[in-house]
Amino acid sequence: MLEEFLIFGGYPKVVLSKSREDKIKELRDIFNSYIRKDINSLSRRLDAGFILENYVLGEIVKANLSLYKLNFWRKKMGAEVDFIFQNNMELIPTEVKYQNFNQNKLSTPSGLKSFIEEYSVSKATIINNNLSLRKKLNKTLIDFVPHYFVSQWLKNNFIKV
Numbered sequence: 001m002l003e004e005f006l007i008f009g010g011y012p013k014v015v016l017s018k019s020r021e022d023k024i025k026e027l028r029d030i031f032n033s034y035i036r037k038d039i040n041s042l043s044r045r046l047d048a049g050f051i052l053e054n055y056v057l058g059e060i061v062k063a064n065l066s067l068y069k070l071n072f073w074r075k076k077m078g079a080e081v082d083f084i085f086q087n088n089m090e091l092i093p094t095e096v097k098y099q100n101f102n103q104n105k106l107s108t109p110s111g112l113k114s115f116i117e118e119y120s121v122s123k124a125t126i127i128n129n130n131l132s133l134r135k136k137l138n139k140t141l142i143d144f145v146p147h148y149f150v151s152q153w154l155k156n157n158f159i160k161v
Contacts, residue, residue, distance in 0.1 A: 042098075049098040053082055056096050056127055056150055063154040079114040085158065092157075094125040101131040101144060108137055116140045125153070 011030060017023045042048050060070065060083070068087050074080040085092040095112040108116075112124060116137060123141045131144040145153045 049096070052098045052127075052147055053096045055147065056083070056094075059150045059154060063151070063159060065154070065158045068158060073111075073115055075114065079111040081111050081115045084115075091119055091121050092123055092125065093119075093121060094127065096127045096147075098129060100129045101126075101133075103131060103133060106133075106135060106144075108142065112142075113137070125157075127153075 009027075011026070014023050014026045014030075017026050042051065045051065065085070068085045071084040071086060072080065072082060073084050073093065081093045082096045083094040085094065093112055093115045095109050097109060109126065112126065115121070116124060121140055123143070124137075125143045125145055127145050127147055127150060130146055132146055132149065133144040135142050135144070143153075
């Protein structure tokens with residue numbers, strides 16, 4: 001009885017099933033009806049951008065960037081930038097976008113563009129799904145960094161040895 005409970009659990013429909021095959025079928029039905037239905041690909045989630053921003057924040061915290069003050073920026077009209085790294089007088093705006101960028105049709109997110117225009121920063125970053133590229137917008141060098149390189153990007157740009 002204990003071994004059967006450890007293998008099949010205590011779901012009433014499973015417990016009441018007579019044969020091992022029926023128990024397996026019931027567990028498969030439970031899995032498909034409840035568990036599989038609730039697991040979605042990140043790309044199908046409405047909150048994918050927030051999840052990616054939280055992931056990036058977690059990586060920033062793990063990197064322990066003690067030389068930098070971390071802020072965000074938002075204007076009354078809604079323009080915003082997710083992270084602003086500040087070290088003395090240097091500001092490095094970093095925008096996180098859960099989207100694929102096309103190298104041939106590059107656009108700078110409006111909030112980041114606003115920040116660059118207002119503060120005349122020398123560099124900025126867009127963390128995204130796919131593109132690794134450097135481009136110039138007026139006097140600002142913008143790095144496009146895929147989210148799977150965030151940890152390395154932090155090491156290369158913010159951790160001084």
